[in-house]
Amino acid sequence: MSIKNMTKEKNWSGQTMVSTDYLLFEAPREKHFMTGSEVLKEAMKRCTVDASVSYPITPQSEAAHLIGELWAEGYVGTYFRGENEFGVMSEVAGCAMAGARTVTTTSGPGTLRAMENFPMWSGTRIPCQLVLMARGINSPLTIQPDNLEVSFLLETGCMIWYAENVQELFDMSIAAFTVAEMPDVHVPIITAVDGFFVSHTRESVMLPADDIALFPYNPYKAPLPPIDSEMPPGRFLRDPFVMKSNYISYATHASWQWEVRSAVDRSRPYAKHFLNGLAHVTGDQDAEIVFVACGTASHQAKEANRELTKMGIKSKVVKLRTIRPFPHAELLEATKSAKYIFVPEFNIVGWLEKEVTQSLYGKSEAKVIGRPRVAGGMSMPVEAILKEVLENVEKGA
Amino acid sequence: MAVDKKRYNMRISGLGGQGVVTSAHILGSAMDNAGKFASLVPFFGSEKRMAPVEAYVRASSQPIYEVGEVVYPDIIMIYHPQVVTHGKSYTMPFYTGLKRNSLIIINTDVDILDADDTKVLKDLGTKVVQFNATELAIKIAGTELATNMAMMGMVLGITKLVSKDNIEKAVRERFLGNSFVASGGTASLDSAIEKKFKKKEELLQKNMEVINETFKLADSIDLNTDALIIKLDA
Numbered sequence: 315m316s317i318k319n320m321t322k323e324k325n326w327s328g329q330t331m332v333s334t335d336y337l338l339f340e341a342p343r344e345k346h347f348m349t350g351s352e353v354l355k356e357a358m359k360r361c362t363v364d365a366s367v368s369y370p371i372t373p374q375s376e377a378a379h380l381i382g383e384l385w386a387e388g389y390v391g392t393y394f395r396g397e398n399e400f401g402v403m404s405e406v407a408g409c410a411m412a413g414a415r416t417v418t419t420t421s422g423p424g425t426l427r428a429m430e431n432f433p434m435w436s437g438t439r440i441p442c443q444l445v446l447m448a449r450g451i452n453s454p455l456t457i458q459p460d461n462l463e464v465s466f467l468l469e470t471g472c473m474i475w476y477a478e479n480v481q482e483l484f485d486m487s488i489a490a491f492t493v494a495e496m497p498d499v500h501v502p503i504i505t506a507v508d509g510f511f512v513s514h515t516r517e518s519v520m521l522p523a524d525d526i527a528l529f530p531y532n533p534y535k536a537p538l539p540p541i542d543s544e545m546p547p548g549r550f551l552r553d554p555f556v557m558k559s560n561y562i563s564y565a566t567h568a569s570w571q572w573e574v575r576s577a578v579d580r581s582r583p584y585a586k587h588f589l590n591g592l593a594h595v596t597g598d599q600d601a602e603i604v605f606v607a608c609g610t611a612s613h614q615a616k617e618a619n620r621e622l623t624k625m626g627i628k629s630k631v632v633k634l635r636t637i638r639p640f641p642h643a644e645l646l647e648a649t650k651s652a653k654y655i656f657v658p659e660f661n662i663v664g665w666l667e668k669e670v671t672q673s674l675y676g677k678s679e680a681k682v683i684g685r686p687r688v689a690g691g692m693s694m695p696v697e698a699i700l701k702e703v704l705e706n707v708e709k710g711a
Numbered sequence: 712m713a714v715d716k717k718r719y720n721m722r723i724s725g726l727g728g729q730g731v732v733t734s735a736h737i738l739g740s741a742m743d744n745a746g747k748f749a750s751l752v753p754f755f756g757s758e759k760r761m762a763p764v765e766a767y768v769r770a771s772s773q774p775i776y777e778v779g780e781v782v783y784p785d786i787i788m789i790y791h792p793q794v795v796t797h798g799k800s801y802t803m804p805f806y807t808g809l810k811r812n813s814l815i816i817i818n819t820d821v822d823i824l825d826a827d828d829t830k831v832l833k834d835l836g837t838k839v840v841q842f843n844a845t846e847l848a849i850k851i852a853g854t855e856l857a858t859n860m861a862m863m864g865m866v867l868g869i870t871k872l873v874s875k876d877n878i879e880k881a882v883r884e885r886f887l888g889n890s891f892v893a894s895g896g897t898a899s900l901d902s903a904i905e906k907k908f909k910k911k912e913e914l915l916q917k918n919m920e921v922i923n924e925t926f927k928l929a930d931s932i933d934l935n936t937d938a939l940i941i942k943l944d945a
Contacts, residue, residue, distance in 0.1 A: 347739065514752060616776040697782070
């Protein structure tokens, strides 16, 4: 397939352009059996993506490779490999500042190598998407799933969404562009999944046809105009305030940082619409035992909920779909009935437990228990969750 | 060993190059074709021949939420005796976490379980099915590469999770791709592709013959025996 001129109805690869609502909620879907990496290719195929930059690192290499195939097939405008992850994220910024809808993927050590770029992304208000396939952080060296790296990204000013499974990765990564590109939001978005548990797990997934795709990104609605030969990057990049060394530099920096966080907050109503809520609740509404989790941990918690139901014990699972913005109101509402809040996590530090505790401080009587917690690529068998619940609830009774 | 369970958690251990992940994929697709639920997770370290490879398949008549390594399996499949004899698995011993009254299928015609293993497995009420899947693959398909089909055929033959039609569709999808239409377009395929297709169609045929044979073998098994090890002649 070759790149064609875009018309009013068709994009450059000949796909009919449709609204995000149609693509996500109305278009008929068919069942497929796919891995997370494969489904990301399918999602990007339907997003009229202008640019993608890649660099190999397990477990996201396959996804990056498959987006490259999309370029070869004529669905992605440009695609190239960066020098390393720092280069990749800088090049993503360049593409996005020039007005391109841009996507990249990375994992664990790659994320950390690129770190300086993420707050730079949000500061320049580019709506690019990073699909993060979480992997452990060295050392010791590991390639296995562990989401410690997400804690490093929490205060970068980027939105962070967390997909539970292959299906959610598909839907989220499409919605991600739409929400990130809203003129009153316009900040980068990190769509996270757990590496291997989602990237390499094959399961059934419902997909709309591939002859439809999103309308292209319109950079002329951006809060900062796209760069071209006459328009330099934002003045703060070319002539940094620090050069002025006066009170204005402090005030501008502070207000700009504040505005980035406000922009993330303004994404709430859009995310609520396209994700069907910032949090998703399953199980018994009035349960005293509540699991609060994101990603794979919420998958495991749902399995525990099913086993507890068999034992005659009520529980519910609150899955957080967005981490930035953090769904404070949704969490508070969903944990009203809670006496025990378990936060199962795939990392050693319990960053989500800290988020939950902080969010509910002074508002909830429930005891927050940051367990079970596994790391380094360990699985979290449902048996481990049940043990934790039964021990704690017995003690408390 | 109850075979009508709603949910099976399978741990498949083999060596790089044996098609552990491929057969897990086919197994999952076959469940999907049967309108049931499955998810599979591959697990490996260095990607090379003879290095340990595992795949975890969850198969159920209900939706599956749990992902990741199967820590407490109710079926273990061992594709190569070295998994047991050389410890080429991600858990030691290879049956760590095995649930009570479960099933182990080993590709061997030599007894490789030592006295300690035997005692533990007997106490757990395990049934161990032993047969030389590689020999069967060579005999019927003319290649040891069909060992994975023999192993998969055996577990599906015993558990009756899906029909042979479901399996054939899954094997076809895996080797010929979803988009292939056996009738219309064939004439216009150029000779190179035609030749390749002929080989692939043969491959499919041979794989199905191997699976049919293991289904027959599986039918001869009586899981109600008191013996720990059930030996089958391939």
